[in-house]
Amino acid sequence: MNKQVTKESVRQLISKKDAIEADIKELQDVLHSQKNVGLDGSLVDSEGFPRNDIDVYAVRNARNRIICLQNDHKDLMNEIERAIHELHAVERQRSGEGQQGNESGSREPRRSATVCGSPFARIELVTPGSPAKDAGLQVGDLILEFGSMNSSNFSSLQNVADVVQHSLSVS
Numbered sequence: 464m465n466k467q468v469t470k471e472s473v474r475q476l477i478s479k480k481d482a483i484e485a486d487i488k489e490l491q492d493v494l495h496s497q498k499n500v501g502l503d504g505s506l507v508d509s510e511g512f513p514r515n516d517i518d519v520y521a522v523r524n525a526r527n528r529i530i531c532l533q534n535d536h537k538d539l540m541n542e543i544e545r546a547i548h549e550l551h552a553v554e555r556q557r558s559g560e561g562q563q564g565n566e567s568g569s570r571e572p573r574r575s576a577t578v579c580g581s582p583f584a585r586i587e588l589v590t591p592g593s594p595a596k597d598a599g600l601q602v603g604d605l606i607l608e609f610g611s612m613n614s615s616n617f618s619s620l621q622n623v624a625d626v627v628q629h630s631l632s633v634s
Contacts (some may be wrong), residue, residue, distance in 0.1 A: 468549045476543045483536045488629075490532070493525040502526055582607050583617040 494501055497517040506519050513519045582605035589596050607613065610626040 468546045468553070470550065473543065473546050473550060476539060476546060480536065480539050480543060483532050483539065487529055487532050487536070490525045490529045493521060494529075497522050502529065580607055581614045583612075583614040584609075584620075584623075 498504075500506070500517055500522050506514055506517070506522060508514050584606040586595070586600050586602055586604040586606070589600050589602055609623055610630065612622055612626055616622070
């Protein structure tokens with residue numbers, strides 16, 4: 464059952480992903496409202512009895528749903544990645560049919576559209592062994608986009624921390 468991937472089918476997958484992320488956020492809010500018990504806080508008191516200051520059933524239910532949704536999210540992200548790769552492969556094939564090779568026989572890389580927006584941050588320090596260093600960031604690099612954040616919706620570094628925290632809780 465190998466159906467043709469279209470931009471619309473990818474958009475639908477992304478819509479499903481967004482819905483799952485919204486559901487996870489709602490369930491995390493439930494855990495937060497229950498004395499911030501989270502995914503691994505204790506549900507029993509020091510004597511081994513169920514805590515009477517939280518709704519244990521709601522916490523267990525929310526935890527279960529979050530774990531199930533995180534699994535669904537992971538599968539959906541893999542499906543989105545596969546679909547995007549397939550979509551781009553088809554587009555490369557289409558654009559390659561009319562493109563001539565250069566003198567060395569290789570094709571020129573296609574230039575992507577210019578990134579819109581202005582930088583909202585500048586890298587001042589890159590610690591050796593850090594994820595930033597591993598990703599190739601260097602002192603002086605300008606940040607145009609970070610996750611869903613860009614210069615139009617950036618107000619403080621707390622925004623960056625929020626994006627990172629959300630990404631950790633979703634994966």
